[in-house]
Amino acid sequence: MNGIINIYKEKGYTSHDVVAKLRGILKLRRIGHTGTLDPDAEGVLPICVGKATSLCEYLTEKEKEYEADIHLGIITDTLDLSGEILESNECNCSYDEIVDAVNSFQGEIMQIPPMYSAIKVNGKRLYSLARNGQEIERKPRKVNIKSIEIIEYIEDSKIVRIRATVSKGTYIRSLCDDIGRKLGCGACMGKLVRTKSGVYVIEEAIKLVDVENAVRNDVIAKSIATIESVFGMPAVRTLAEFDKRVKNGNYLEENMVQSKTVQKDDAYIITGDDDVCVYLSDNSFAAVYRFDREREVYKPLKMFI
Numbered sequence: 164m165n166g167i168i169n170i171y172k173e174k175g176y177t178s179h180d181v182v183a184k185l186r187g188i189l190k191l192r193r194i195g196h197t198g199t200l201d202p203d204a205e206g207v208l209p210i211c212v213g214k215a216t217s218l219c220e221y222l223t224e225k226e227k228e229y230e231a232d233i234h235l236g237i238i239t240d241t242l243d244l245s246g247e248i249l250e251s252n253e254c255n256c257s258y259d260e261i262v263d264a265v266n267s268f269q270g271e272i273m274q275i276p277p278m279y280s281a282i283k284v285n286g287k288r289l290y291s292l293a294r295n296g297q298e299i300e301r302k303p304r305k306v307n308i309k310s311i312e313i314i315e316y317i318e319d320s321k322i323v324r325i326r327a328t329v330s331k332g333t334y335i336r337s338l339c340d341d342i343g344r345k346l347g348c349g350a351c352m353g354k355l356v357r358t359k360s361g362v363y364v365i366e367e368a369i370k371l372v373d374v375e376n377a378v379r380n381d382v383i384a385k386s387i388a389t390i391e392s393v394f395g396m397p398a399v400r401t402l403a404e405f406d407k408r409v410k411n412g413n414y415l416e417e418n419m420v421q422s423k424t425v426q427k428d429d430a431y432i433i434t435g436d437d438d439v440c441v442y443l444s445d446n447s448f449a450a451v452y453r454f455d456r457e458r459e460v461y462k463p464l465k466m467f468i
Contacts, residue, residue, distance in 0.1 A: 170374070178198075188375050196208055196209070205356055206356040209360055238349035245453070415441070
């Protein structure tokens with residue numbers, strides 16, 4: 164069993180909980196997640212199974228989309244509603260001011276990670292230090308808020324619901340806190356839902372109970388995406404006499420593949436892309452290679468056989 168399952172992580176589970184439960188359901192050890200979601204958060208959590216576990220790092224790099232509630236006027240130690248309330252302030256901002264503040268964070272920004280996070284400093288998790296009452300200086304990190312918009316404003320409750328597409332390493336809690344600071348009243352994050360992770364969307368995500376039922380009914384294969392589907396890139400197919408080179412992880416010259424043609428739904432088109440999926444002559448997926456334009460050869464990037 165090799166591939167990716169688009170799991171809908173429910174509130175109350177950690178990402179590690181999901182992995183542990185799936186190991187029991189699928190009776191497999193080689194399972195990994197692709198980006199931590201807090202226990203109170205829910206939504207898309209792609210899970211890699213079998214040989215696909217080598218994709219975990221690759222998928223973690225992909226951009227994510229979230230919907231989050233910003234509670235204006237509330238400041239907590241964790242930057243979300245799960246924490247201790249430090250301040251409760253009046254929020255007299257107009258809607259136009261809120262829109263301007265939210266929009267001002269679009270693009271590349273410097274963000275300070277929250278103390279309650281899994282980042283390691285000197286070998287210790289920040290959240291472990293925070294639980295012991297310690298707060299240390301964190302270096303700002305560059306992140307990219309690729310898009311951000313207000314999708315609802317509940318004026319009576321002073322709740323702003325946003326949708327944001329962000330780069331790896333972005334903390335939505337910190338983004339909510341920064342927006343509150345910009346408005347001068349403070350803010351924290353409430354509900355958080357990850358609606359997209361790379362190519363995986365919430366509409367196609369399944370819950371753990373769905374996985375259990377699929378295994379019981381012997382239809383789990385329908386819920387597992389193939390490894391190569393992750394990449395969304397063109398592919399080349401080796402000539403039969405050069406299959407062994409791929410299996411041994413060797414480079415490929417251009418004359419060893421099918422004229423830089425790409426297999427896509429059994430049709431072949433020309434490509435000049437640097438990264439390609441490599442199939443053996445029997446059309447079985449084998450690896451991802453990168454074309455070295457200087458040497459004019461394909462070099463192995465990640466092997467799956």
